Amino acid sequence: MSDRSILLEIRNLDVNFFLDEGTVEAVQDVSLDVFQNYTLGIVGESGCGKSVLSQAIMRIVPPPGKITGGEMVYHGGNAHSIDLVKLDEKGKAIRSIRGNEIGLILQEPMAALSPLYTVGDQIQDVLRQHSSMSKPEAKAYIVELLDQVGIPKPDIHVDQYPFELSGGLRQRVVIAMAIACKPKLLIADEPTTALDVTIQAQILRLFQELKETLDISIIFISHDLAVISEIADEIVVMYNGRIVEEGPARKVFSEPLHPYTIGLLKSVPKLGEGSRERLTTIEGTVPDPFMKSEGCAFYPRCSIREEQCTLECPALAEVERGRKAACLPIQSSSR
Amino acid sequence: MINYIIRRIFYMIPTLIIISMISFTVIQLPPGDYLTTKIAQLQAQDELINVDLIEALREEYGLDKPIYVQYGKWVWNILHGDFGYSWEWQRPVEEVIGERILLTAIISFSATFMIYLVAIPVGIFSATHKYSVGDYLVTFVAFVGLALPNFLLALLLLFLGYALFDVSLSGLFSAEFANAPWSAAKVGDLLKHLWIPVIVVGTTSTAGRIRVMRGNLLDELNKPYVMAARAKGLSEVKLLLKYPVRTALNPLISGLSVLLPQMISGATITAVVLGLPTTGPMLLGALRSQDVYLAGAFILLLSTLTVISTLLSDILLAWSDPRIQYE
Numbered sequence: 001m002s003d004r005s006i007l008l009e010i011r012n013l014d015v016n017f018f019l020d021e022g023t024v025e026a027v028q029d030v031s032l033d034v035f036q037n038y039t040l041g042i043v044g045e046s047g048c049g050k051s052v053l054s055q056a057i058m059r060i061v062p063p064p065g066k067i068t069g070g071e072m073v074y075h076g077g078n079a080h081s082i083d084l085v086k087l088d089e090k091g092k093a094i095r096s097i098r099g100n101e102i103g104l105i106l107q108e109p110m111a112a113l114s115p116l117y118t119v120g121d122q123i124q125d126v127l128r129q130h131s132s133m134s135k136p137e138a139k140a141y142i143v144e145l146l147d148q149v150g151i152p153k154p155d156i157h158v159d160q161y162p163f164e165l166s167g168g169l170r171q172r173v174v175i176a177m178a179i180a181c182k183p184k185l186l187i188a189d190e191p192t193t194a195l196d197v198t199i200q201a202q203i204l205r206l207f208q209e210l211k212e213t214l215d216i217s218i219i220f221i222s223h224d225l226a227v228i229s230e231i232a233d234e235i236v237v238m239y240n241g242r243i244v245e246e247g248p249a250r251k252v253f254s255e256p257l258h259p260y261t262i263g264l265l266k267s268v269p270k271l272g273e274g275s276r277e278r279l280t281t282i283e284g285t286v287p288d289p290f291m292k293s294e295g296c297a298f299y300p301r302c303s304i305r306e307e308q309c310t311l312e313c314p315a316l317a318e319v320e321r322g323r324k325a326a327c328l329p330i331q332s333s334s335r
Numbered sequence: 336m337i338n339y340i341i342r343r344i345f346y347m348i349p350t351l352i353i354i355s356m357i358s359f360t361v362i363q364l365p366p367g368d369y370l371t372t373k374i375a376q377l378q379a380q381d382e383l384i385n386v387d388l389i390e391a392l393r394e395e396y397g398l399d400k401p402i403y404v405q406y407g408k409w410v411w412n413i414l415h416g417d418f419g420y421s422w423e424w425q426r427p428v429e430e431v432i433g434e435r436i437l438l439t440a441i442i443s444f445s446a447t448f449m450i451y452l453v454a455i456p457v458g459i460f461s462a463t464h465k466y467s468v469g470d471y472l473v474t475f476v477a478f479v480g481l482a483l484p485n486f487l488l489a490l491l492l493l494f495l496g497y498a499l500f501d502v503s504l505s506g507l508f509s510a511e512f513a514n515a516p517w518s519a520a521k522v523g524d525l526l527k528h529l530w531i532p533v534i535v536v537g538t539t540s541t542a543g544r545i546r547v548m549r550g551n552l553l554d555e556l557n558k559p560y561v562m563a564a565r566a567k568g569l570s571e572v573k574l575l576l577k578y579p580v581r582t583a584l585n586p587l588i589s590g591l592s593v594l595l596p597q598m599i600s601g602a603t604i605t606a607v608v609l610g611l612p613t614t615g616p617m618l619l620g621a622l623r624s625q626d627v628y629l630a631g632a633f634i635l636l637l638s639t640l641t642v643i644s645t646l647l648s649d650i651l652l653a654w655s656d657p658r659i660q661y662e
Contacts (some may be wrong), residue, residue: 060565062557090571098568106566111559114578115658125577126567161657177567 006075007185007217008034008057013070013085015049015056024289026052026065028241031316034185039211039218041232041249043225043264047286049241050221051107054187057219058104059084059094076101076184100130103178105188109170113162119146120158123177130181142180149176150206168199172206179210186210187219192227204231225264229253237261240287240297243316247323257325259302296328304329340650347642351635354642358634359406362627368398369422369625409631419628423621428632432614436636438507439613443598445529446537450594451587454541458548459580465553473545480542489535489608496531504531505610513612532609536602540594544587551586555579585656591648596641 015027027049034040042050055061057072072084074097087094098104106112113122120142127138139158146154149172162170171191178186188207192200208231211218222228228235228249235252237245237260245258256262263282284301287293295310296302302309306329314326319334370389393399397408412419418428461473496504506513512524555561556579564574603615614633621630653659 055562058566060562062562095568095570098566100568104563104566106559106563108559112563114560114564114582116581116656117577125564125569129568163658174563177563 004035004038006033007036007038008075009071009073010034010057011071011073013053013056013072014068015052015061016066016068018064018066022290025241025292026289027056029315030070030238030241030243032236032243032246034217034219036184036217037211037215038234039220039232041228041235042219042221042238043223043228043235043261044238045223045264045286047289048238050238051189053238054104054189054219054221057084057187058098058102059087059089060098060104074101096130099126099178099183100181101183102185102187103181103183105174105178105186105191107190108194109167109174110162110194112174113170115161115163118159118161119165119173122162123173123180126177126180142176145176145180146173149173149179149210150202151176167195168202171195171199171203175203175206175210179214179216182214183216185217185219187221189221190223191220193222193224200227207231224268225253225261226268237264242297242313242326243324244298244326245324246316247320251323257319257323257330258327259304260298263301263303296326336653339653340646343646343649347646350642351639354638355410355631355635356406358638359409359627359631360402362622362625362630362634363402363405365625367625368393369627370398372624373422405627409628413632413635418632421621421626421629423624423626423629428628431629432617432632432636435612435614435617438611439602439615440640441525442529442532442536442602442611442613443595445533446540446598446602447591447594449533450537450541450544454544454548455584455587458545459552459575461545461549462552462556462583463575470549473549477542477545480538481546483538485535485539485602486604486608488538489531489605492531492535493609504528507532507611507613532602532605532611535605535609536598540597544590547586547590548583551583552579555583581655585652588652588655589648591651592641592645595644596637 010033011031013027013030014025017024017026030049030053032040042053044050052061052065055065056067059067061067067085070085073081074084075081076097082093082097084094084097113119120139123142123145124135124138127133127141128135133141143154143158146158151157151169151172157165157169157173162173165173171194175188175191178188191207192203195203204227207218207220210216218231220228220231225235229252232249235245235247235249236243237252237258239260245252245256245261247257252261253265256265260282263280266280267282269279282301283303287297287300293299293310295312296305296314299305299309304327308328312328314328314331316324316326317331319325319330325331370393374389397405409419416429418432420426421428421431424431457473461470464470493504496502507525507528508521509524509528512521515521558579561574561579564578565571567574569577602611602613603619605611606613606615607619614637618630618633620626621633
């Protein structure tokens with residue numbers, strides 16, 4: 001990692017959803033850094049706020065969701081720094097960043113493509129929005145692009161509709177769409193979840209290749225720690241809208257600190273260990289998003305909980321060199 | 336696509352044959368025929384009846400023959416451009432209905448055009464401004480429009496026109512043009528009168544379609560592909576029109592086939608109230624007096640229009656939605 005200049009700084013970001021039933025704090029006090037040519041992995045179970053976080057960076061959080069605090073400073077290539085939070089959601093400034101500087105890959109490759117337009121037509125949108133390419137130029141470039149993301153016979157597939165393609169090919173189309181304008185940052189929200197295992201491996205390899213050839217930073221979101229540890233430099237673990245652990249990928253995967261991360265790892269089946277034990281699950285369920293507690297959100301499910309955990313919500317703090325955790329017992333024992 | 340259209344046109348033929356058989360039979364179902372109705376009328380007025388003349392007429396028109404012979408003769412003549420003779424109007428059918436079919440078509444098509452012209456943008460506005468004051472206003476007006484019967488709206492407009500502006504809004508032409516031959520001035524006069532029946536006939540469907548458009552679009556707006564389009568940096572208007580609106584339009588396009596016949600038949604009561612020279616009142620009269628050839632010609636033409644409009648909407652839908660397979 002020769003180049004460690006910072007690309008995106010998120011500080012104390014809050015995203016709330018104002019529903020009739022109450023307010024859901026989907027993202028709370030999240031701070032993280034994305035460096036250039038670097039992969040950040042975000043892990044957590046469904047509902048932990050990882051997708052909302054990715055939408056917040058693009059400023060496309062659907063209503064009734066709103067960014068209620070914090071800042072996201074984006075350091076673009078030509079030395080301009082913008083706080084994305086301050087931009088008008090529908091304004092020109094953010095639109096010139098969306099798809100152009102930051103690309104987003106959505107979860108479901110089928111749902112992320114409209115069934116009514118050909119693959120080429122949908123990719124062409126983003127190119128014609130951000131460049132002055134003519135239609136034939138764009139088309140030639142799209143064929144090249146489809147080839148680059150490993151789609152066979154790109155000149156045929158470019159004129160096909162999404163429902164004529166397999167799941168793996170569709171995911172590659174969505175990736176091609178996100179990288180079409182050569183963004184500096186690529187956000188991939190569960191890009192391998194809807195795919196079967198062999199295709200998953202291929203797509204992961206594709207991300208590695210893209211990172212090397214395009215000199216791009218990636219925020220890779222998944223619920224699967226094993227997948228993330230393969231691709232990420234650094235991992236952020238989210239629970240109930242907050243970051244509970246942060247550290248270098250290998251370390252987090254091999255020696256997790258936070259009891260939630262430990263639980264996540266234990267709940268993944270391992271091959272070849274010969275154990276016939278039942279798979280461990282994390283006790284309890286994800287907390288009710290409308291309930292707010294003073295203390296740690298993980299307290300009811302925690303294996304190392306203490307009295308003090310119910311009193312205050314733990315902040316993320318460094319417990320080892322380069323490793324942070326938001327857990328009071330761990331923080332006090334490391335002191 | 337071409338094959339699909341040709342095949343669909345081919346399928347129209349048996350449909351039309353069956354419709355013509357059923358309608359011809361149903362018109363003849365009540366006991367007696369036009370002549371017995373006529374005799375009853377004349378008797379009621381104490382007029383003398385020339386029995387020989389009646390019998391001669393009955394023979395001339397084949398009314399004494401079995402129904403399938405009458406049907407065969409009717410169809411044979413239609414294929415040669417002869418729709419038969421209207422007893423009630425004492426003129427050939429094509430002369431009687433020609434202009435009425437044209438005027439009916441003008442009103443129906445204008446109403447259909449107005450329905451979509453209003454319903455689509457208003458529906459889009461309503462969906463994209465969900466739960467705003469504008470949306471509630473649109474919803475309220477749409478429900479009133481849905482609930483208000485056509486003829487009541489017609490009466491209301493007539494009354495308002497008379498009470499506030501002292502003009503008579505009934506009919507399609509001013510008195511001086513009613514029986515005049517077609518001319519530019521007559522067309523202009525028609526346009527002046529056209530908007531009232533178009534509004535009356537179209538209001539209910541417009542209201543319904545605003546609701547449909549709003550509902551469809553609301554469903555589509557939350558789909559991931561809309562978010563994906565937004566993530567490309569497209570402007571809100573551009574992405575709305577290209578992605579969710581296009582998808583939400585499909586049910587409206589397929590609804591076109593139902594709409595046109597509805598417009599044509601639904602206008603009858605309105606036409607009676609407004610005194611319009613369209614097909615509705617005349618068809619009603621023809622059916623009551625068993626004026627077989629007149630009623631038969633109407634029903635055949637209207638069902639042909641229906642079948643054609645169904646075909647048109649299916650072709651439009653196939654063209655707009657690539658998921659539809661032609662095979």
